[in-house]
Amino acid sequence: ETGVTQTPRHLVMGMTNKKSLKCEQHLGHNAMYWYKQSAKKPLELMFVYNFKEQTENNSVPSRFSPECPNSSHLFLHPHTLQPEDSALYLCASSQGTSGGAETQYFGPGTRLLVL
């Protein structure tokens, strides 16, 4: 496996289901990110982890709970979802978080549909 992988690619959830989104990066990076991408809207940064420590939480509803057990893995545990949570959830990684030229590399995303 190379780059950034995400599973599952598609996820259908009811408002009371409990399933998780998984991200793994094979680039040796130290920082990982969760973004939400909705149609015709800018990417919304949700969470940032650097060396496993959460450094950003951009006013994300508490129904989204992130987990970062190590620098290579990142999870998102959604619960009690709302229809407006339907979106593409993108994971990204970068070497660090403080350099201007630090480039973020993205996974293919998990398409979440809330029924």
Add this chain to the structure above:
Amino acid sequence: GQNIDQPTEMTATEGAIVQINCTYQTSGFNGLFWYQQHAGEAPTFLSYNVLDGLEEKGRFSSFLSRSKGYSYLLLKELQMKDSASYLCAVKDSNYQLIWGAGTKLIIKP
């Protein structure tokens, strides 16, 4: 507030040249990125500009004017595979990426 503006959609012809503009107003500036995103796929890095001027990379070039808060992505010799969304993003003073909504580029034969 912070804002990135780019056209919602553009159409161009195979073999032609197209320029996608991006204007920004951010708290600080630590570089501007362009990404390409095909439908249903990951955004992929195209270019990074931090100094004024033109950076050329094969068929793709990116230009930056910091004084005008303006950048463009120039695509030459368009191919059908260039049909995608192009995302402009600026790193602000906190090194956080501020994203535009993307420009959907449609290439016609």
